[in-house]
Amino acid sequence: LAKTTQPISMDSYEGQEVNITCSHNNIATNDYITWYQQFPSQGPRFIIQGYKTKVTNEVASLFIPADRKSSTLSLPRVSLSDTAVYYCLVGSFSSGSARQLTFGSGTQLTVLP
Amino acid sequence: GAGVSQSPRYKVAKRGQDVALRCDPISGHVSLFWYQQALGQGPEFLTYFQNEAQLDKSGLPSDRFFAERPEGSVSTLKIQRTQQEDSAVYLCASSPRSGGGSSYEQYFGPGTRLTVT
Structure with missing residues (x-):
């Protein structure tokens, strides 16, 4: 079972780049790394997913080193509306098997004006 | 299109009562998950369905918790004889993924949000 560790909180200013790191030392070969954003009273919302190296989409980048024991979510030019809790999720599932999915404890990102 | 819906949004139960929480996944989604989220914590996995088959229930905290998805669409999480420690937000998620090669x-x-008094 992959245990994940994240910083509890981070502060940033509007327009800055924010990097949030998640440690997952026990990640398994088939596990993927997914990051979610959660606002109060809402369910988590998908941001980005990766297996290894770097993945980029329209809102974020995800960096995964070769040993896959950590990952870093990068949010370019944050705005006030990016204030939320960010979670990394490690795990996988398929038609033939199910693997317990482990969320980190979450990082509260506060973007200041 | 419509997203995942859950009902009720809020439930207050007296200790010892049974509760049933409903999840309507996105139409056509094969996989369905239940998570428990305590205040200030990340979601914790409870159980996983693929269609009507419950492939993993290792996260269910006790035999008071029971989940079903009889027709492979709507799912119900039932908690019997609720205790105060069951107070949490219960999240449901769905995914179109059914096998290798697609996103998780x-x-x-x-x-x-379940509150047990």
Whole structure:
């Protein structure tokens, strides 16, 4: 079972780049790394997913080193509306098997004006 | 299109009562998940369905918790003889993924906040 560790909180200013790191030392070969954003009273919302190296989409980048024991979510030019809790999720599932999915404890990102 | 919906959004139960929480996944999504989220914590996995088959229930905290998805669409999480420690937000998620080669992205509902008094 992959245990994940994240910083509890981070502060940033509007327009800055924010990097949030998640440690997952026990990640398994088939596990993927997914990051979610959660606002109060809402369910988590998908941001980005990766297996290894770097993945980029329209809102974020995800960096995964070769040993896959950590990952870093990068949010370019944050705005006030990016204030939320960010979670990394490690795990996988398929038609033939199910693997317990482990969320980190979450990082509260506060973007200041 | 419609996302994942959950009902009720809020539920207050007296200790010892049974509760049933409903999840309507996105139409056509094969996989369905239940998570428990305590205040200030990350979601914790409870159970996983693929269609009507419950492939993993290792996260269910006790035999008071029971989940079903009889027709492979709507799912119900039932908690019998509720205790105060069951107070949490219960999240449901669905995914179109059924096998190798596609994203593990999960789509979450808004959750049901259960308070046991």
